[in-house]
Amino acid sequence: MQGFDLGTVLRPELGELAAYVPDLGEYAVRLDANEAPPVLSAAARERLAHEAVVAWERYPDPTARELRRAVACRCGVGPESVLVGVGSDEVIAALLTACVRPRGRQAATVLTTTPTFVMYRMSARVRGLEVIEVPLDAAWDLDVAGMMRAIEFASPNLVFIASPNNPTGNRMSPDRLERVIEAASGAVVVIDEAYIDYASQDQLGLYHRHPNVAILRTLSKTGFASLRVGWLIGRPELVAALDKVRLPYNVNAIAQRLATFALDELGAEMAAVTHFVCGERGRLFTELAALDGVEPWPSEANFIWIRTTRPANEVHAGLCTRGVLARSFHQRGGRLAHQLRVTVGTARENDTFLRALREVL
Numbered sequence: 530m531q532g533f534d535l536g537t538v539l540r541p542e543l544g545e546l547a548a549y550v551p552d553l554g555e556y557a558v559r560l561d562a563n564e565a566p567p568v569l570s571a572a573a574r575e576r577l578a579h580e581a582v583v584a585w586e587r588y589p590d591p592t593a594r595e596l597r598r599a600v601a602c603r604c605g606v607g608p609e610s611v612l613v614g615v616g617s618d619e620v621i622a623a624l625l626t627a628c629v630r631p632r633g634r635q636a637a638t639v640l641t642t643t644p645t646f647v648m649y650r651m652s653a654r655v656r657g658l659e660v661i662e663v664p665l666d667a668a669w670d671l672d673v674a675g676m677m678r679a680i681e682f683a684s685p686n687l688v689f690i691a692s693p694n695n696p697t698g699n700r701m702s703p704d705r706l707e708r709v710i711e712a713a714s715g716a717v718v719v720i721d722e723a724y725i726d727y728a729s730q731d732q733l734g735l736y737h738r739h740p741n742v743a744i745l746r747t748l749s750k751t752g753f754a755s756l757r758v759g760w761l762i763g764r765p766e767l768v769a770a771l772d773k774v775r776l777p778y779n780v781n782a783i784a785q786r787l788a789t790f791a792l793d794e795l796g797a798e799m800a801a802v803t804h805f806v807c808g809e810r811g812r813l814f815t816e817l818a819a820l821d822g823v824e825p826w827p828s829e830a831n832f833i834w835i836r837t838t839r840p841a842n843e844v845h846a847g848l849c850t851r852g853v854l855a856r857s858f859h860q861r862g863g864r865l866a867h868q869l870r871v872t873v874g875t876a877r878e879n880d881t882f883l884r885a886l887r888e889v890l
């Protein structure tokens with residue numbers, strides 16, 4: 530039999546990428562994925578179970594009309610400005626499929642920061658796009674001059690900025706955001722607000738003021754990661770273009786139903802979850818700040834970005850041994866070799882983490 534070499538048909542970029550696999554080990558305390566702690570009330574859980582009834586043999590609503598209405602209502606925009614996806618990950622993929630007209634014979638370029646959410650790069654590379662990552666400054670804020678140089682040099686089609694940023698937890702300075710958006714007037718600038726419910730202020734005003742800005746949000750970080758529902762708020766022309774790119778029936782019927790219910794009926798419950806997390810975040814921050822060997826960075830998200838005097842991989846391994854999973858960024862080297870990210874969990878989880886950390890240090 531003749532051999533078949535799959536490599537001759539695969540995209541060359543796949544060679545540089547690894548599949549996204551979270552740590553599947555057994556840990557008593559998992560604080561690695563920025564999920565909300567399980568503090569939803571029993572009553573809310575019961576109501577959700579009761580709502581999980583759909584026409585099993587039917588496809589879901591292809592236009593996700595009710596869910597888009599609920600999102601629009603929550604965000605104060607019209608439903609024609611809302612695109613829903615299987616998590617904001619799918620919306621990112623749709624943007625990277627639609628908004629990438631090649632520049633001459635060159636593949637389109639995507640501009641983002643580093644460190645930031647890895648899916649911007651991954652999703653762009655699997656589509657053969659060029660990616661430019663401009664390092665954040667020493668305070669993990671936007672380097673406006675660096676971003677402007679990249680915009681001038683590469684004319685990106687798309688700019689992704691997470692604010693609050695993952696993994697650093699800070700919001701980008703409003704004036705810097707504004708300057709980058711103005712410099713990137715030929716690009717769609719996506720402000721990823723995955724963590725906005727934990728921040729002191731949102732950035733929807735940027736969308737209202739700038740025709741090239743779109744906002745990304747998700748239910749994943751506030752208690753409904755299981756549903757895989759995220760959305761984009763953008764100009765109707767952009768939403769219409771992305772609508773051609775997304776798969777039909779992308780958001781399943783149960784997810785549409787329960788996400789709509791969560792947005793319409795569980796607003797107070799979700800606010801209680803974020804309020805609880807913000808309280809624990811404050812406590813965790815104070816306790817970390819009092820420890821020698823670690824330096825927490827102020828956070829507007831549901832996790833804390835921690836500088837460790839010892840290499841982060843050693844601290845991470847010590848935590849793992851004690852049953853606590855955090856996220857280390859040591860593989861990326863440089864200034865990230867001493868950075869850990871830990872999700873704010875339940876009070877008990879946070880105590881377990883602090884106890885383990887004290888032992889490790």
Ligand SMILES: *Cc1c(COP(=O)(O)O)cnc(C)c1O
Pocket residue numbers: 563615616617618619646691694695721723746747748749750754757758759
């Ligand atoms: C977690 C995360 C997302 C992904 O959210 P999903 O809706 O679960 O796909 C998007 N952006 C940032 C910055 C995140 O941290």
